[in-house]
Amino acid sequence: MQSFExxxxxxxxxxxxxxxxxxxxxxxxxxYHASEIAILFERLNPDQRQKIINVLPADVASEIISEMDExxxxxxxxxNLHPEKRSEIIEELDYDDATDIISQLEVHEQQxxxxxxxxxxxxxxxxxxxxxxxxxxxxxNSDVIKINVSLNKKDALDEVIRLSEEIEExxxxxxxxDYDTLxxxxxxxxxxxxxxxxxxxxxxKTDYVFVRADVDQEEVAKLISQYNxxxxxxxxxxLKLLGRITVDDIIDVLEAESTEDILKISGVSxxxxxxGNWKDAVKSRLPWLVINLGTAFLAASVIRHxxxxxxxxxxxxxxxxxxxxMGGNAATQALAVTVRRISLNDLTDAQAYRxxxxxFTVGLINGAANGIIVLVVALWYDAxxxxxxxxxxAMTGNLIVAGLTGATIPLVLKRVxxxxxxxxxxxxxxxxxxxxxxxxxxxxxxxxx
Amino acid sequence: MQSFExxxxxxxxxxxxxxxxxxxxxxxxxxYHASEIAILFERLNPDQRQKIINVLPADVASEIISEMDExxxxxxxxxNLHPEKRSEIIEELDYDDATDIISQLEVHEQQxxxxxxxxxxxxxxxxxxxxxxxxxxxxxNSDVIKINVSLNKKDALDEVIRLSEEIEExxxxxxxxDYDTLxxxxxxxxxxxxxxxxxxxxxxKTDYVFVRADVDQEEVAKLISQYNxxxxxxxxxxLKLLGRITVDDIIDVLEAESTEDILKISGVSxxxxxxGNWKDAVKSRLPWLVINLGTAFLAASVIRHxxxxxxxxxxxxxxxxxxxxMGGNAATQALAVTVRRISLNDLTDAQAYRxxxxxFTVGLINGAANGIIVLVVALWYDAxxxxxxxxxxAMTGNLIVAGLTGATIPLVLKRVxxxxxxxxxxxxxxxxxxxxxxxxxxxxxxxxx
Numbered sequence: 001m002q003s004f005e006x007x008x009x010x011x012x013x014x015x016x017x018x019x020x021x022x023x024x025x026x027x028x029x030x031x032y033h034a035s036e037i038a039i040l041f042e043r044l045n046p047d048q049r050q051k052i053i054n055v056l057p058a059d060v061a062s063e064i065i066s067e068m069d070e071x072x073x074x075x076x077x078x079x080n081l082h083p084e085k086r087s088e089i090i091e092e093l094d095y096d097d098a099t100d101i102i103s104q105l106e107v108h109e110q111q112x113x114x115x116x117x118x119x120x121x122x123x124x125x126x127x128x129x130x131x132x133x134x135x136x137x138x139x140x141n142s143d144v145i146k147i148n149v150s151l152n153k154k155d156a157l158d159e160v161i162r163l164s165e166e167i168e169e170x171x172x173x174x175x176x177x178d179y180d181t182l183x184x185x186x187x188x189x190x191x192x193x194x195x196x197x198x199x200x201x202x203x204x205k206t207d208y209v210f211v212r213a214d215v216d217q218e219e220v221a222k223l224i225s226q227y228n229x230x231x232x233x234x235x236x237x238x239l240k241l242l243g244r245i246t247v248d249d250i251i252d253v254l255e256a257e258s259t260e261d262i263l264k265i266s267g268v269s270x271x272x273x274x275x276g277n278w279k280d281a282v283k284s285r286l287p288w289l290v291i292n293l294g295t296a297f298l299a300a301s302v303i304r305h306x307x308x309x310x311x312x313x314x315x316x317x318x319x320x321x322x323x324x325x326m327g328g329n330a331a332t333q334a335l336a337v338t339v340r341r342i343s344l345n346d347l348t349d350a351q352a353y354r355x356x357x358x359x360f361t362v363g364l365i366n367g368a369a370n371g372i373i374v375l376v377v378a379l380w381y382d383a384x385x386x387x388x389x390x391x392x393x394a395m396t397g398n399l400i401v402a403g404l405t406g407a408t409i410p411l412v413l414k415r416v417x418x419x420x421x422x423x424x425x426x427x428x429x430x431x432x433x434x435x436x437x438x439x440x441x442x443x444x445x446x447x448x449x
Numbered sequence: 450m451q452s453f454e455x456x457x458x459x460x461x462x463x464x465x466x467x468x469x470x471x472x473x474x475x476x477x478x479x480x481y482h483a484s485e486i487a488i489l490f491e492r493l494n495p496d497q498r499q500k501i502i503n504v505l506p507a508d509v510a511s512e513i514i515s516e517m518d519e520x521x522x523x524x525x526x527x528x529n530l531h532p533e534k535r536s537e538i539i540e541e542l543d544y545d546d547a548t549d550i551i552s553q554l555e556v557h558e559q560q561x562x563x564x565x566x567x568x569x570x571x572x573x574x575x576x577x578x579x580x581x582x583x584x585x586x587x588x589x590n591s592d593v594i595k596i597n598v599s600l601n602k603k604d605a606l607d608e609v610i611r612l613s614e615e616i617e618e619x620x621x622x623x624x625x626x627d628y629d630t631l632x633x634x635x636x637x638x639x640x641x642x643x644x645x646x647x648x649x650x651x652x653x654k655t656d657y658v659f660v661r662a663d664v665d666q667e668e669v670a671k672l673i674s675q676y677n678x679x680x681x682x683x684x685x686x687x688l689k690l691l692g693r694i695t696v697d698d699i700i701d702v703l704e705a706e707s708t709e710d711i712l713k714i715s716g717v718s719x720x721x722x723x724x725g726n727w728k729d730a731v732k733s734r735l736p737w738l739v740i741n742l743g744t745a746f747l748a749a750s751v752i753r754h755x756x757x758x759x760x761x762x763x764x765x766x767x768x769x770x771x772x773x774x775m776g777g778n779a780a781t782q783a784l785a786v787t788v789r790r791i792s793l794n795d796l797t798d799a800q801a802y803r804x805x806x807x808x809f810t811v812g813l814i815n816g817a818a819n820g821i822i823v824l825v826v827a828l829w830y831d832a833x834x835x836x837x838x839x840x841x842x843a844m845t846g847n848l849i850v851a852g853l854t855g856a857t858i859p860l861v862l863k864r865v866x867x868x869x870x871x872x873x874x875x876x877x878x879x880x881x882x883x884x885x886x887x888x889x890x891x892x893x894x895x896x897x898x
Contacts, residue, residue: 033656035676043797067677157641164638188637189613192606207482225700227484228516230679247696251674251703258707259789262714266785267778274790275800278810285782286815292778293771293819297826300767307763314756317766318749322742324770325882328777329716329741333734336715340708341723348492351724361727366735370742377746433774 011043018048022055029056034063041068046076053077058085062092065101071275075104083116091121096141096249099128128243136220137213139253140234140243143167146174149183149201153194156203160188172231174241175204182210182233182241210235213242220245221253261343264421265336267292291426299324299433306441309449315382316444319374319391324436326370327398331428334359334406339421342414356407363403367396390447394439398432405431460492467497471504478505483512490517495525502526507534511541514550520724524553532565540570545590545698548577585669586662588702589683589692592616595623598632598650602643605652609637621680623690624653631659631682631690659684662691669694670702710792713870714785716741740875748773748882755890758898764831765893768823768840773885775819776847780877783808783855788870791863805856812852816845839896843888847881854880 010032017028029037029052041049041064049072053061068074078086078101090098090113102110102125110129114122124142131137145163147156160173173191175184184204194203210233211220224232224247231246260270269284276284303310303320310317338355341347347355371392378388405428410420459481466477478486478501486505490498490513498521502510517523527535527550539547539562551559551574559578563571573591580586594612596605609622622640624633633653643652659682660669673681673696680695709719718733725733752759752769759766787804790796796804820841827837854877859869 033676039675161638161642189610192637192641193610225704226488227482228697230697246679247700248674248677248679251696251700254700254703255707255793258704258710259793261707262711262785262789265711265715266781268782268785272786274786274793278807278814281786281807281811282814285779285811286818288782289775289778289815289819290822293775293822296771296774299774300771303767303770304764307767310763310766311760314759315753317759318752318756321752321770321773321882321886322745322749325745325748325878326738326742329738329878330734332715333717333737336711336717337721337723337730340711344704344708344723358727358730362730362734365727365731366738369735370738373739373742429774429778433770437770 010040014040014044015048018044018051025052025055029060034060035067038064038067041072046073050077050080053081053089054085058088059092062089065089066093066097070100070104071273073104075101078102079105079109079113086113087116087118090117090125094141095121095124095128095143096139096243099125099138100133103129103133131213134217135213136211136215136217136234136245137242139217139220139249140213140245141249142243144174144233144241144244145172146176146180146241147186147200149175149177149199149204151200153191153196153198153203156186156191156200160191172233172244174233174244175200176241180240182235182239184208185233208233210239211245212237217253218257221250221257224250225254257343261340261421264419265339265425267425270422288426292429295426295430296433298430299437302434302437302441306445309441309445313444313448315387316440319378319387320394320437320440322374323391323394323398323440324433326395327402327432327436328429329402330363330366330399331402331406331432332425334362334403335410335424335428338407338410339424342410342420346414347411352411355411356404359403359407360400361403363400364396366403367399368392370399371395386448387444390440390443394436394443397439398436401435402428402432459489463489463493464497467493467500474501474504478509483509484516487513487516490521495522499526499529502530502538503534507537508541511538514538515542515546519549519553520722522553524550527551528554528558528562535562536565536567539566539574543590544570544573544577544592545588545692548574548587549582552578552582580662583666584662585660585664585666585683585694586691588666588669588698589662589694590698591692593623593682593690593693594621595625595629595690596635596649598624598626598648598653600649602640602645602647602652605635605640605649609640621682621693623682623693624649625690629689631684631688633657634682657682659688660694661686666702667706670699670706673699674703706792710789710870713868714788714874716874719871737875741878744875744879745882747879748886751883751886751890755894758890758894762893762897764836765889768827768836769843769886769889771823772840772843772847772889773882775844776851776881776885777878778851779812779815779848780851780855780881781874783811783852784859784873784877787856787859788873791859791869795863796860801860804860805853808852808856809849810852812849813845815852816848817841819848820844835897836893839889839892843885843892846888847885850884851877851881 013028017025037052053065065074065078078089102113105113114125128142143166145160145167147159151159173186173188174182175186177183184206185208186200186204190203209223209227209229211223213234213236220232229247231244233241234243234245236242259274263272264270267288272280272284374395375388375392378384378391409427410424413420413423462477466474486501502514514523514527527538530538551562554562563574577591592615594609594616596608600608622635622637623631624635626632633655634657635649635653639652658672658676658678660672662683662685669681678696680693682690683692683694685691708723712721713719716737721729721733823844824837824841827833827840858876859873862869862872
């Protein structure tokens with residue numbers, strides 16, 4: 001297998017070369033794939049990265065820059081280059097990648113960069129910069145292979161070959177009219193196989209899926225995955241072809257969406273960069289913790305209410321934390337399964353109902369199973385059968401509550417249009433904490449005193 | 450935008466048609482895309498699904514079957530068909546999809562299905578059935594466009610066109626020798642542009658990425674995403690070309706991996722099907738809950754140790770649950786960010802060190818912030834400044850522990866080769882519970898009594 005792993009020898013070689021002159025650096029770098037250099041980049045400091053991009057030819061440099069992580073700030077490396085080299089590299093980049101990188105610069109820096117580009121590139125990138133980053137427009141590449149519907153086979157083939165000089169990889173050829181309005185899609189194979197006099201209009205498929213530029217990227221990902229597409233055309237309100245999104249752009253979207261799901265379900269703001277600094281992390285997490293603290297006071301007020309009981313039965317404090325904690329764990333399980341399910345697929349009413357019923361059953365069984373263990377411990381350790389019964393009932397009850405809320409809350413939030421991953425875990429912990437304290441305390445004060 | 454949403458009218462129309470004869474069913478179904486019927490399928494019962502597949506022509510039926518969710522059991526629908534119709538549908542399927550579906554049947558059912566197929570298809574599927582489902586071999590499609598390196602441009606083009614009759618979509622053409630050993634990859638574009646006498650060997654690119662059939666699917670996904678590939682060839686130990694994996698197959702792998710991450714971090718076994726029944730859910734979750742119960746007893750023993758204190762200061766029980774709970778929340782935040790980061794990218798030692806340092810800082814700041822709130826509440830509600838100090842220190846301390854363990858535990862588990870998502874949250878909750886109980890109880894008994 002050809003996967004590239006960084007080893008110390010590679011790193012040492014490159015770091016040593018970086019102390020030498022340009023020729024030495026180039027000679028060492030020649031041994032690596034552009035994507036391998038991109039991986040090595042993670043271990044180098046900004047100065048070393050800049051040096052490498054400075055000496056590499058524009059085509060290799062552009063590939064590395066397009067593969068750099070956003071958080072490693074490729075836009076700064078680009079901006080620091082000599083304007084001529086910079087423009088060369090940008091011209092090698094796909095428009096969508098170039099736009100993503102340039103969009104990270106300050107507006108006056110963007111102007112400076114765009115002014116040095118040739119007219120056509122600058123116009124294309126300026127247009128792409130107007131779309132929101134997380135929409136189809138922000139995701140699309142405006143470089144597409146498009147041919148006029150009225151061309152015959154031979155002219156169409158010539159045109160595709162001409163256009164393909166600039167656009168290396170293409171999945172689909174788009175057929176447009178004189179105003180660039182999308183008319184259909186054609187495959188290169190069908191053009192080759194066609195008889196000379198056949199027109200593009202006769203070869204194209206007219207039932208195809210497309211998106212408008214303002215559609216959310218998550219929706220685009222769902223379409224591509226649902227219809228098993230390799231690419232999807234992007235149009236404006238008048239069906240003018242603006243660009244295309246390919247399935248590999250969608251991989252990044254899907255990974256980002258999954259990361260957001262994991263963060264939100266754990267009470268972290270979805271905007272927190274995984275490798276961000278502590279300031280961002282505090283800003284993203286402190287608000288959730290403070291909300292949690294508020295709900296914790298609520299749960300604690302249940303304990304305050306029974307303060308007299310604890311003086312008489314101090315052992316109950318230890319058990320009640322166990323029951324509340326187990327409720328939290330069981331609720332998290334139910335929540336994770338339900339939230340992820342909703343996030344991959346909308347549920348029908350019948351499916352939602354069955355989900356809640358299932359989580360009730362799971363809560364009952366897991367609650368009773370853990371309840372028996374607690375009962376046995378209470379018998380063996382505290383020799384108190386009635387306490388054992390109280391704990392058994394409380395554990396079962398709380399795990400049923402955990403299952404019910406873990407499934408119901410995200411489903412309800414989804415129905416009323418709130419992202420189920422965001423608020424669910426806080427609401428649910430509040431429930432399982434309150435009920436987890438209330439049940440043992442109330443049952444104990446009713447049955448034991 | 451052309452996304453398909455199920456509405457009641459569509460469903461009613463189809464359900465009504467299903468009560469009529471075959472012609473009626475067909476007439477209604479003609480209005481829909483195969484992938485739209487696949488979506489409608491989710492709302493129909495198994496009998497209705499079977500009826501639809503029975504009447505549809507094999508090419509449409511095969512598309513629907515290939516898009517059905519594994520949990521809706523397409524293999525049962527296939528198996529229930531008339532053998533002739535069944536074979537027709539299987540012949541329309543890609544080999545990889547056919548294999549995935551057939552692999553779900555019992556072995557004797559597999560035999561029955563394979564016996565009815567034509568020799569070549571049966572052999573291909575039999576071979577694919579021998580690979581583990583989650584390896585490159587299990588993921589690959591053995592239908593590839595491959596041409597001999599010794600062909601000239603014209604013969605190569607003819608061969609590609611001939612092969613493309615059977616293989617609808619192809620991204621890459623593979624060049625092989627007489628023994629099917631992979632020699633390079635060629636693009637259709639380059640063949641078209643080549644001069645008549647040029648040989649495939651002169652057109653092909655020889656630096657390309659490939660995988661062996663036994664490589665794990667997660668590794669394949671990383672390669673495709675790392676090298677921005679649209680497809681990757683799969684070979685055996687002698688570099689014989691066995692098949693190819695395309696980027697759209699990888700989307701499902703990535704979604705499954707993210708689901709596993711979310712489940713594992715929430716204490717659910719990674720094998721639990723999101724829409725599985727309650728029995729599977731109990732089997733998947735109960736073991737984790739029982740382990741959790743064990744650690745909860747450990748934490749509770751801390752409380753038992755200070756049983757005397759609680760009798761004198763009953764209010765401490767309420768506060769200690771707050772501090773332990775907040776520790777759990779903060780640890781979950783640190784854990785989610787760290788686990789997801791590890792899962793997307795391996796961390797260097799320096800990055801791991803910085804991560805731990807960052808989480809320490811975040812824990813300190815968030816701990817002090819929440820500590821001040823608890824201090825104010827203690828002053829205002831219990832008029833006890835020393836208790837306020839105890840709680841401030843305990844909250845700060847526990848959130849530092851939460852940050853440190855939330856970052857350190859997954860990093861350590863990863864280093865020693867244990868999946869960080871699996872065990873982390875249990876270990877961490879144990880820490881934050883024990884410390885969350887110990888700190889306020891110990892500080893209170895030292896400072897207050």
